[in-house]
Amino acid sequence: MKIHLDSARDEPFRWQEEIALEPAALELGPEVKLTPVSVDGSLTRLDTGYVLTARLAWRQTVPCDRCLAPAEEAIVLPLEWLVVEGRERPVAGERELREEELGVVEVDGGVLDSGLLVAEQVQLNLPTHPLCRPDCAGLCPRCGTNLNPGPCGCAAPPPDPRWAALAALRSSNDDDRD
Ligand SMILES: [Zn+2]
Ligand SMILES: [Zn+2]
Numbered sequence: 001m002k003i004h005l006d007s008a009r010d011e012p013f014r015w016q017e018e019i020a021l022e023p024a025a026l027e028l029g030p031e032v033k034l035t036p037v038s039v040d041g042s043l044t045r046l047d048t049g050y051v052l053t054a055r056l057a058w059r060q061t062v063p064c065d066r067c068l069a070p071a072e073e074a075i076v077l078p079l080e081w082l083v084v085e086g087r088e089r090p091v092a093g094e095r096e097l098r099e100e101e102l103g104v105v106e107v108d109g110g111v112l113d114s115g116l117l118v119a120e121q122v123q124l125n126l127p128t129h130p131l132c133r134p135d136c137a138g139l140c141p142r143c144g145t146n147l148n149p150g151p152c153g154c155a156a157p158p159p160d161p162r163w164a165a166l167a168a169l170r171s172s173n174d175d176d177r178d
Contacts (some may be wrong), residue, residue: 001015001017001113001114001115002111002112002113002114002115003015003041003043003111003112003113004097004111004112004114005043005045005050005107005109005110005111005112006110007043008043008044008045008050009045010046012042012043012045013042014041014042014043015039015041015042016021016037016038016039016040016041017038017041017113017114017119018036018037018038019036019037019039019115019119020036021034021037021118021119021122023034025119026119026122026123027091028126031062031063031070031144032060032061032062032117032126033060033061033070034058034059034060034061035058035059035060036058037056037057037058037118037122038056038057038058039054039055039056039114039118040054040055041053041054041114042054042082042113044068048084048109049081049082049084049085050082050084050111051080051081051082051083052079052080052081052082052083052105052117052158053078053079053080053081054077054078054080054114054117055076055078055133056075056079056081056118056121057074057075057076057077058075058122059072059073059074059075059091060072060073060075060122060125060126061073061127061131062130063170064130064131064136065129065130065131066131066137066138066139067130067137067138067146068133068139069136069146069147069148070132071127071128071130071131073127073130075125077121077125079103080103080104081103081104081105081117082104082105082106083104083105083106083112084104084105084106084107085106085107085108085110085121086107086108095160097162099122105117109126110111114153117173132148133148136148136170138154138172140154140155
């Protein structure tokens, strides 16, 4: 939504909206799924600018880092930004202080685009190593079977990574015998 800062000139401007984001537009693969982001926001005027507070909520589904099954997560994100107009920046000292406390959004022409802010937050909150569950057993490194429902037919993997080299040696000996 395009929000005119003027809307909050006399009293805080509150709004609600649902923003549908296309994963492709966020440079995400088709395996990522996003529900529309529900936004509950308010814009309040200060002496030096505006404060934007918003609560974002959505669900995202991304492939599990270990087993590739869809890992779904519900996100609820309370946010607060200082909004300053590009041509009316607060003096440096004040600005730096505030930047540490709050994120800063600069707007030009007195209009804020909530869609851009929301898209950025969704991107920032995508997990780098998502798991379908904390103890996901992953895929068998030999046959690729998902080990969550139960073990595959292969020998149990070595319990300690330090044994991996030994296991590799042992398996190459097996191959030789075959
Ligand atoms: Zn998993
Ligand atoms: Zn296996």
